[in-house]
Amino acid sequence: MSQFTVRGKFQTRDGMSPFETTIEAENEDLAREHTLSNFGSKHNLKRTQIEIEEVKAQ
Template sequence: MPKFEVKGTFKNDGRMKPFTKTVDAPSEKLAGEFTLATIGSKHRLGRKYITIDSAKAINGE
């Protein structure tokens, strides 16, 4: 399964904090969904508090 690097921000303690996550996913869209689910459950946030700026495939392993 391809790896994707997902970058964005999420609201934590009233401030927007940047994040970069690497996820295994079959497509860019699902990489974003997996990231929303992971950050949302870890920080107890709704999706409206998480913004994904980019999701790109990582080449070569």
């Protein structure tokens, strides 16, 4: 498993808020998927309310 840094922004009441998180996944696609899943469940967001700008391997 590799570590990926995922950067982007998500919808809030006041507009868009930036985020940066580190995810352990097998590849970039799974890192994106885990990020969408985690932010959706933690912040009660739909996938359309989350914009991933960059996924970088560490």
